[in-house]
Amino acid sequence: MQSYSSAGLAKRPRVAEEPEGLSAKLKDLLVGQSEAIDTIIPFIQMHQAGLSPEGRPIGVILLLGPTGTGKTRTVEALAEVLHGNSKHLLRVDCGEFQMEHEVAKLVGAPPGYLGHRETQPMLTQAKLNSLTSETSDISLVLFDEIEKAAPSMTRLLLGILDKATLRLGDNTSVNFERTLIFLTSNLGAKAIQRTNTPDFGFEAMLPRPSIEDTRKVQSIGMGAVRRKFSPEFVNRIDSVITYKPLGRAACELILDQIFANFSELIRTRLGIRGFRLQCTPSGRDLLLENGTSVEFGARELKRTVQRNFIQPVSALVAQGQVPSGSTVILDAKAGEFNVLLRH
Numbered sequence: 001m002q003s004y005s006s007a008g009l010a011k012r013p014r015v016a017e018e019p020e021g022l023s024a025k026l027k028d029l030l031v032g033q034s035e036a037i038d039t040i041i042p043f044i045q046m047h048q049a050g051l052s053p054e055g056r057p058i059g060v061i062l063l064l065g066p067t068g069t070g071k072t073r074t075v076e077a078l079a080e081v082l083h084g085n086s087k088h089l090l091r092v093d094c095g096e097f098q099m100e101h102e103v104a105k106l107v108g109a110p111p112g113y114l115g116h117r118e119t120q121p122m123l124t125q126a127k128l129n130s131l132t133s134e135t136s137d138i139s140l141v142l143f144d145e146i147e148k149a150a151p152s153m154t155r156l157l158l159g160i161l162d163k164a165t166l167r168l169g170d171n172t173s174v175n176f177e178r179t180l181i182f183l184t185s186n187l188g189a190k191a192i193q194r195t196n197t198p199d200f201g202f203e204a205m206l207p208r209p210s211i212e213d214t215r216k217v218q219s220i221g222m223g224a225v226r227r228k229f230s231p232e233f234v235n236r237i238d239s240v241i242t243y244k245p246l247g248r249a250a251c252e253l254i255l256d257q258i259f260a261n262f263s264e265l266i267r268t269r270l271g272i273r274g275f276r277l278q279c280t281p282s283g284r285d286l287l288l289e290n291g292t293s294v295e296f297g298a299r300e301l302k303r304t305v306q307r308n309f310i311q312p313v314s315a316l317v318a319q320g321q322v323p324s325g326s327t328v329i330l331d332a333k334a335g336e337f338n339v340l341l342r343h
């Protein structure tokens with residue numbers, strides 16, 4: 001048997017975070033999409049082991065699937081576990097770059113052109129470097145809704161995906177070798193959704209979609225991506241993840257996360273003036289019914305909690321009606337929310 005050794009050749013890179021921990025932390029933050037986590041982690045490990053191919057981004061991952069199922073949340077959760085802050089990422093909303101001239105916002109205008117001095121490019125080396133942290137040297141970059149990008153933006157993207165470089169208007173270049181790149185699109189999901197008859201509320205999301213549906217979303221999504229992008233572009237995508245519509249259990253867990261965050265906010269902001277939160281089963285049912293849908297997934301859930309619980313509670317706090325140590329309860333009857341106070 002042959003054994004390979006590189007002893008004395010190179011120092012072994014430090015593994016910042018043991019993978020089990022990383023994956024468990026991600027699973028706490030991202031509900032019901034374990035396939036996404038299992039697909040992403042190996043790219044991080046490959047980088048941490050120093051075995052990522054040279055001259056390429058750490059990984060290029062396409063996220064497909066319906067709105068409000070956690071595609072953007074995935075990258076935010078990664079930012080949280082890698083850098084300790086869910087906002088530590090660069091999100092490029094491709095919907096803002098549908099016109100050819102808007103692409104200058106990304107790379108800056110060439111010298112001598114009108115606006116050369118005013119346009120600070122969005123994708124600079126300094127920006128990418130600022131996205132690393134003491135705990136991880138990976139910069140997370142998200143190109144959201146890539147199907148909306150103008151053709152010249154697609155050409156820029158191709159260079160980034162292919163050679164991990166981007167040439168700016170002033171002729172300097174940006175190195176993307178230490179970035180993990182995410183592309184999102186909901187193309188396939190929309191086509192699938194049209195074939196279902198949309199209802200509202202989480203019940204419409206049941207029963208859980210079959211493996212066939214997931215495959216259908218993936219193949220329709222990839223079909224749309226292939227029509228829109230050149231074969232070179234599609235070949236640069238390392239992995240495709242298809243997000244599943246969220247079922248009742250997943251929506252319940254997301255609701256628990258929202259409540260936990262709200263409780264934490266009360267604890268840190270109000271300190272000893274703090275109070276406890278409770279929600280009755282009928283309160284939960286109505287929140288889930290109003291805050292989740294086939295069309296928007298769990299996207300409206302946080303806003304629903306805000307409107308029907310956080311805002312009324314804030315009004316009570318502002319009027320000095322919530323004594324410290326009391327309990328504020330959200331209840332619902334006949335489709336209406338009620339906020340109750342227990343001393």
Ligand SMILES: Nc1ncnc2c1ncn2[C@@H]1O[C@H](COP(=O)(O)OP(=O)(O)O)[C@@H](O)[C@H]1O
Binds near residue numbers: 070073254
């Ligand atoms: N799988 C999920 N895990 C946790 N929260 C989720 C999940 N899916 C949706 N959410 C909630 O819905 C919001 C919108 O989700 P988002 O990731 O932006 O959806 P999209 O798939 O359209 O990018 C999130 O901020 C979060 O509150």
Ligand SMILES: [Mg+2]
Binds near residue numbers: 071072073144
């Ligand atoms: Mg999104």
